[in-house]
Amino acid sequence: MKLHWKQTEVAARIVIALFVTALPFAQGHANATNAANGSITVDGKKTEFRHAYAVIQPSLGSSAKPETVVVITDKPLSAAVTADRNERQKARERDGVRMLVVSADKRPDDVVSIFISVPPMNTTDSSRRFKLALDPVGDKRLKGRLSMDEPWESFGIKYRIDVSFDAHLLVGK
Numbered sequence: 001m002k003l004h005w006k007q008t009e010v011a012a013r014i015v016i017a018l019f020v021t022a023l024p025f026a027q028g029h030a031n032a033t034n035a036a037n038g039s040i041t042v043d044g045k046k047t048e049f050r051h052a053y054a055v056i057q058p059s060l061g062s063s064a065k066p067e068t069v070v071v072i073t074d075k076p077l078s079a080a081v082t083a084d085r086n087e088r089q090k091a092r093e094r095d096g097v098r099m100l101v102v103s104a105d106k107r108p109d110d111v112v113s114i115f116i117s118v119p120p121m122n123t124t125d126s127s128r129r130f131k132l133a134l135d136p137v138g139d140k141r142l143k144g145r146l147s148m149d150e151p152w153e154s155f156g157i158k159y160r161i162d163v164s165f166d167a168h169l170l171v172g173k
Contacts, residue, residue: 033141036072038163040100040118041151047098047118049074052165053082054104054142057172068104070142072163073097083172092117100161102132102146114146121157130161142167 036052053071071082075097081087091097103113112130116123129152134144143166151160 033166033168035167036163036165038146038161038165040098040116040159040161040163042118042121042159043157047074049098049100049163051076052163052167053077054167054169055083055172056169057083057085068142068169070100070102070104070144070146070165070167072100072102072146072165074099079170083170085172100146100163102130104132104134104142104144112146116159118159121154121159123154125154137166140169142169 034051034053036049039046039048041047049072051073053073054068055071056066056068059065059067071077071088075095077088077091077097081091088097088099088101092099098118099115100117101115111126111128112132113126114124114130116125129148131147131149132144133147134142137143145162145164147162148160151158153159
């Protein structure tokens with residue numbers, strides 16, 4: 001009987017060791033989406049982005065066609081906040097969430113439209129200086145990179161963006 005107990009104890013230790021070893025890999029795989037890796041540097045101060053979300057939302061323009069945006073943040077957001085542009089604004093104001101909101105829809109002449117909310121910047125810009133590269137990963141995710149070839153100065157504020165993202169697509173309002 002004692003031998004059986006030792007075998008059971010050894011087996012239990014092996015299972016625990018495998019679980020503890022595999023857990024970080026499983027968590028890394030689970031976090032592979034809705035993740036960002038990169039930063040914006042504004043006047044020499046770097047803000048790291050770790051969270052990304054993709055949202056299909058009604059267009060604010062005259063088009064009846066919905067728009068797709070990528071929301072890149074320094075703090076995590078709930079799905080409800082992410083999906084609602086008014087709630088995203090409240091999160092910026094109330095919780096100090098720094099974010100980039102990038103239109104992922106193809107525009108003429110490779111112009112990328114972006115909203116930057118990283119103090120002291122709170123601005124919308126559309127320009128070819130922003131490079132948005134999207135990787136084909138299916139119709140339920142957006143994966144890619146937002147970057148700039150060189151720093152840019154606007155109203156005396158110098159900034160540069162380089163961030164990769166991988167996000168599940170949500171339906172917004």
